[in-house]
Amino acid sequence: MVVCGDDGLAHRLAAELRGVYGEQVTLVVPPSERTERPPVVGRARAASAALFDRMVTAAVGRAAGAPGGGSEPAGSVRVVEAAEASETKLAEAGVERADALALVYDDDETNIRAALTARRLNPRLRLVLRLYNRRLGQHIEELLDQAATLATPAGDAAPDDASTTVLSDADTAAPALAAAAVAGTTKVVQADGLLLRAVERAPLRPGQAPPSGLITLALLSRNDPAGADGSEGNGEHGPLLLPDAAAVRDAQSRGTVVLEQVSYAGTSMPAGRGGRGVVPAFGSLFSRRLRWSLAGIVGCVAALAVALTVVTGEHPLYATYMTLLDLFAINEPALHQPLARQILQLLSGLTGLLLLPVLLAAVLEALGTFRSASALRKPPRGLGGHVVLLGLGKIGTRVLTRLRELNIPVVCVEADPEARGLATARRLRVPVVLGDVTQEGVLEAAKVHRSHALLAVTSADTTNLEAALYARSVRPDLRVVLRLYDDDFATAVYRTLRAAHPQASTRSRSVTHLAAPAFAGAMMGRQILGAIPVERRVLLFAALDVAGHPQLEDRTVGDAFRPGSWRVLALDRTPPEERREEPAAEESYEETRAGDGASGWVWDLPDDYVLQKEDRVVLAATRRGLAELLGRRSRERAGA
Numbered sequence: 001m002v003v004c005g006d007d008g009l010a011h012r013l014a015a016e017l018r019g020v021y022g023e024q025v026t027l028v029v030p031p032s033e034r035t036e037r038p039p040v041v042g043r044a045r046a047a048s049a050a051l052f053d054r055m056v057t058a059a060v061g062r063a064a065g066a067p068g069g070g071s072e073p074a075g076s077v078r079v080v081e082a083a084e085a086s087e088t089k090l091a092e093a094g095v096e097r098a099d100a101l102a103l104v105y106d107d108d109e110t111n112i113r114a115a116l117t118a119r120r121l122n123p124r125l126r127l128v129l130r131l132y133n134r135r136l137g138q139h140i141e142e143l144l145d146q147a148a149t150l151a152t153p154a155g156d157a158a159p160d161d162a163s164t165t166v167l168s169d170a171d172t173a174a175p176a177l178a179a180a181a182v183a184g185t186t187k188v189v190q191a192d193g194l195l196l197r198a199v200e201r202a203p204l205r206p207g208q209a210p211p212s213g214l215i216t217l218a219l220l221s222r223n224d225p226a227g228a229d230g231s232e233g234n235g236e237h238g239p240l241l242l243p244d245a246a247a248v249r250d251a252q253s254r255g256t257v258v259l260e261q262v263s264y265a266g267t268s269m270p271a272g273r274g275g276r277g278v279v280p281a282f283g284s285l286f287s288r289r290l291r292w293s294l295a296g297i298v299g300c301v302a303a304l305a306v307a308l309t310v311v312t313g314e315h316p317l318y319a320t321y322m323t324l325l326d327l328f329a330i331n332e333p334a335l336h337q338p339l340a341r342q343i344l345q346l347l348s349g350l351t352g353l354l355l356l357p358v359l360l361a362a363v364l365e366a367l368g369t370f371r372s373a374s375a376l377r378k379p380p381r382g383l384g385g386h387v388v389l390l391g392l393g394k395i396g397t398r399v400l401t402r403l404r405e406l407n408i409p410v411v412c413v414e415a416d417p418e419a420r421g422l423a424t425a426r427r428l429r430v431p432v433v434l435g436d437v438t439q440e441g442v443l444e445a446a447k448v449h450r451s452h453a454l455l456a457v458t459s460a461d462t463t464n465l466e467a468a469l470y471a472r473s474v475r476p477d478l479r480v481v482l483r484l485y486d487d488d489f490a491t492a493v494y495r496t497l498r499a500a501h502p503q504a505s506t507r508s509r510s511v512t513h514l515a516a517p518a519f520a521g522a523m524m525g526r527q528i529l530g531a532i533p534v535e536r537r538v539l540l541f542a543a544l545d546v547a548g549h550p551q552l553e554d555r556t557v558g559d560a561f562r563p564g565s566w567r568v569l570a571l572d573r574t575p576p577e578e579r580r581e582e583p584a585a586e587e588s589y590e591e592t593r594a595g596d597g598a599s600g601w602v603w604d605l606p607d608d609y610v611l612q613k614e615d616r617v618v619l620a621a622t623r624r625g626l627a628e629l630l631g632r633r634s635r636e637r638a639g640a
Helices: 008-019 045-065 087-092 108-121 134-150 169-180 245-250 288-312 316-327 339-373 394-405 421-428 461-474 487-500 511-523 589-593 623-639
Strands: 002-004 025-029 077-081 100-103 126-130 164-167 187-191 194-201 215-219 256-261 387-390 410-414 432-434 453-456 479-483 506-509 527-534 537-545 566-572 616-622
Touching (some): 008 511, 100 108, 108 126, 108 134, 134 164, 164 169, 164 511, 169 394, 169 506, 169 511, 215 245, 215 527, 288 339, 316 339, 387 394, 410 421, 421 432, 461 479, 461 487, 479 487, 511 527, 511 623, 566 623
Parallel strands (some): 002 100, 025 077, 100 126, 126 164, 453 479, 479 506
Antiparallel strands (some): 215 256, 537 616, 566 616
16 A cells, blocks of 8 residues: 655554554655644644654554454555655555555645556556545546556456545545534434434433434443543443444443434524525515515505596506506606596606615615625624634535535634635625634624534644633633644643533544545545544444455345444445446535435345345444455455
């Protein structure tokens, strides 16, 4: 396995492949003098390398001490320093002989350029790219897969493993970050247009029956879980992932994590707010007072037309036409006409005079509405129960999109007027406060004192922490979710905030911690739908074909269940020729919901259903369980 990158994701991914999957890894990173990040990010290469060493040590220790892990040593890691992933450096890293290559540079163009070079060097290489632009990523996948097919010599079979997978750390982590700030949606994964949540439930009281129809994903720690404080959990006090029915019955005193479909029941956006697009609804073009004025004038015209019909005996349509001519002062004067007709003409002219300022006001209000629709909105005066989102970078933009898909009111705070997420906020008509969150008055402008939660996802740990501490001083019971880079720092922050505010909810999340398992699983050749943190461990949700997996093929769902390793959750009923390669992993939930609404996935499989080789399933797996599934198949292929 070859991993190329320039930030913490590359180091964590290498540790994941080495410690969990036991793979031989070549890590291509920039030289020391080029890996110093700006002060706003606050990451030095020494800290990143130390974190890498700690992750590798911990992963190797878990691999050696885990049940069934054996004493087989983990794979080795070789480091190649290179300013960029050029053809020479990729060849030095062994791409021509590698099974998979992960390109996780922070720049999309760098990853695409390196992917094109790597595909030329090794057409059978499995590629995993980190791209923020999802639409471009779809085209790149097709292009690189087609290149692999065309590079196959005539008469040879197309390479089965030469697949290209485009992932985004922002998309992988955004659901969990957004869900942590929303009550009832603590952990979320997306599959085929469905949003599934893992809900933490308190231990059952004596005599209380467990809820029916729920899939238990994990048993939480007996003591204080770290999802919680940042520790991994170990021994009998750590979380138990994918327990069997007997373990669930015997652990009534422990909290559980169960799988449900998202059904948000909290505060939603008021009607008429937060619409999509920059074209406002027709009703929002004019104020209520102006609409009443227009209605009054229309009523006056109708009354005058009726009166003219009564006085002259003309047809109502003709009378209405004559009234409109008088209204716009383009009719002949009613000389030598009956007095009633003359009075009606004067009244019509007066109504026409009143119509002119109303029409002018309507034009000005419509222009002002369109101008404000294309500008950043300010928080409404009576807004409350919303989520305050700090930072509109890559992560913040994806989190904002997820929150709005759930129809949750959001107020964004961003210091950079050129941030990439401002266009998304403008399109979604989300209120934005421009300013530095560390300056006094900025969070007050976002109405943090009336908010439901604070979600700090800027790129600077100290900024996130300072904003959280200030928000807590304003409102001690505020729900706070922090994006922190270093796990040790996150642990210390959590414990301190918990001690200072025991009644409040505090969560810390690392984007690389959530994204690395998904990238590692994709390098092993499977599409990862998402990852759900359980305390400081991770459950992966993967979609794979049953064919070629003896642990699944021709077995019932109950027999295929391996406690602590994997569990089949859903079956794809879509005919094989109509299946999509990726079960809507990158599609918007709202766009899918607005489509045909037909999902081919069945999520309530009976235990006696027999899995056939043509089936495709979604399963929940631990990292070690997924490694066992993929590792066995790799060894069988190699032996064949």
